[in-house]
Amino acid sequence: MSITPDAVDVVVIGAGQAGLSAAHHLRRRGFVPAGEGGEHSFVVLDADERPGGAWQHRWESLRMGTVNGIYELPGFPVPPADAGVPARDALPPYFAAYEERFDLRVRRPVRVRSVSRADTDPQGRLIVDTDRGSWAARYVINATGTWTQPYWPYVPGRETFRGRQLHTANYVSREEFAGKRVVIVGGGVSALQLLDEIADVAETFWVTRRGPDWKRGEWTTASRIEALDGVEQRVRAGLPPGSVISVTGDIWAPWVQRAHDKGVLVRHPMFTRVEADGVRMPDGTLEHADVILWATGFRPAIAHLAPLGLRTPEGGIRVANGRSIDEPRLFLIGYGPSQSTIGANRAGRDAVRAIVREQAGALVG
Template sequence: MSAAESGVGVRSATVVVIGAGQAGLSAAYHLQRHGFVSALDDPAAERTFVVLDAEAAPGGAWRHRWASLTMATVNNIFDLPGYPKPPIDPESPSREAIPAYFAEFERAMGLPILRPVPVTAVRRADQDPDGDLLVESSAGTWRTWAVINATGTWTNPVLPHYPGQERFRGRQLHTRDFVSLRDFTGGRVAIVGGGISAIQQLEEISRVATVFWYTRREPVFREGEFHPEDGVQIVAKVAADVEAGNPTGSVVSYTDLAWLPYAVAARDRGALVRRPMFTAIEPDGVREADGSFTPVDVILWATGFKPALAHLDPLHLRNERGGIAMRGTQVAAEPRVHLIGFGPSQSTVGANRAGRDTVRALIERLRRTPTPTRAP
């Protein structure tokens, strides 16, 4: 019998939040605002919570962004709830400015965050549908009444496979491995992907290297300005997909690409020339769709990410299509689990709202169900 099964050494919290990026911090703020207290400081209180974060320091995935990604080029970063961002130099690296802001927020709010504590599995404690869940982590197990999952996507990169990939003599890396332009200077770089990061990295790398841009489908650039009603329609589309249990697509599959300054710069430099996907990778380059050969030194897979949810696998939340049916932020088949920063709440403003809405839903559920397990 494991420690989790026997209860030995298991701590308790009414709610466990997994992840301390924007969505997780928003949820923690709203829990605290609605009377939940630290499970670390007052474990015997009626309503408690704790945040388990896999990162070694505040900032979530922003800590790992490439050095040249500045605040001027990132998508809009909305304020954390109750704590407006201070003025930030638009030329500041986002991997420094945003973690600093998150750290200030955590200190100001006094949130109960444990790190680095990767969560390895979430399981049902028993067969009772209103019973507890067990959250297993690198620092022990927590018994909880509800889980708010806010693990994002950064730790689950999409890496396609093409024939001959293992024999390539150059370097292959993913968006998450991109650190500095110095790594590409003077080279011949194949960039694969049709999303926002792919265009940003294409533009930057084209300043110092020869680039070749590959996508599976012809990219669609949206003409005209993006209006608020466009955003409402897009969120509704994503929400409809997750409510139906359909796997969601990439961000640009819903929004299309925009002619933002980096895209215009890449176009004007002659770098924004799309090629259909190569058919194979050879030791010194790629075999084009038309049969010709293009030598390259580096293949950058700017192919995006999927939600990092492997730790939830023991709950069997996915349907036969690979999707997870949702009701708002709540998993339809497992109401004890909420997913935020997922589906329509992937944007930073959506993450903030999802944190608020999730806590409201939990409080409503508390009114209808037995008092959850408290720490001994």
């Protein structure tokens, strides 16, 4: 027996930075949580068991002094916290307080299986199927981010390695590498932060596919916005989003300076294969390794959108200003430029503005 999906104006998928920003702006515009009987309704679905988005999964050593304040959600500043407190301890309670303060009624844990069209009517509803029922929405705001999709590039022989391999998504503490030789793969912020950290207890060997393009100066809000605009051009064309660093170059941040001072900021080219005891370099030498840490980033968590058929031949989804070009009822605000926290806040606001404009236009028409 088929069950009729619950009707709602907006389904928000994900309660991280982007999803909570969108829910906040829906509340401000008069939308109410599903079941309250208001004229316009929304529901927020989150796969995690607790509030906190990706912050609750970050490694222990990522401290509040490192995250630079750009994580603040709209309308509610983060309470003061000691710079030495782990972000994963300080920020989830803030997210929980935010949900309660604005009465967002996040439903969790709810895993979204698929988003599909109810019928061929381009003004019809989208069906959001989950492990806890289905929803029929006029709009879907997808805010699933990337944290659940760590990217492991394939290198020949990776399966033969006798040591330990892990991704930054599984990193806990440098202490587990004490006295070992650790190959760190990747050129992004996480790779450099962990290079600095792990070098205090282990021998490190840093490799990247491209050499760093160091930019002196601070990693400011202005520089972040400039970088997001570069990523926006890629997703508008249907290309995979790419990383923000690929647009900005590498900022000479404090952790980079520390790694330099320790003598470990020595970049080596990417190895050609993995062997039982280490990695084979392009010049034929074997570099011994006890651990390979893949700090190689993440990919968008959007497999549930596959029934909509939006992927381009290049592997991306065409998105402009946080909205799918080929399915206007869908907003992607944890995708491309809105993967960053500042981009997420802006995208959540803009998605709701667009929805409100269209609903107002429909009433006038």
